[in-house]
């Protein structure tokens with residue numbers, strides 16, 4: 001990805017990823033919290049695991065699905081939040097910094 005400074009046309013542009021970092025963290029927490037819902041996909045994975053392990057694996061499967069579901073949801077939320085944050089950084093918060101003249105600017109949408 002190469003961006004150009006609208007001021008001096010330099011291609012040395014740094015991206016300050018404030019919103020992206022915040023978005024990733026908020027997304028992770030939100031995703032993990034949402035997975036507390038038993039109807040979430042994690043329980044489906046657990047059911048699959050139960051089917052493989054048999055009746056004796058039900059308890060293990062339930063615990064496993066709860067942990068795995070939370071992890072997956074956290075990663076999903078993190079990716080989504082990071083994506084949202086990156087768009088905010090690039091187009092809304094003027095977090096593109098020219099390393100030559102120090103100009104901060106938004107990318108055209």
Ligand SMILES: [Zn+2]
Pocket residue numbers: 005006007008009010098099100101102103
């Ligand atoms: Zn510049």
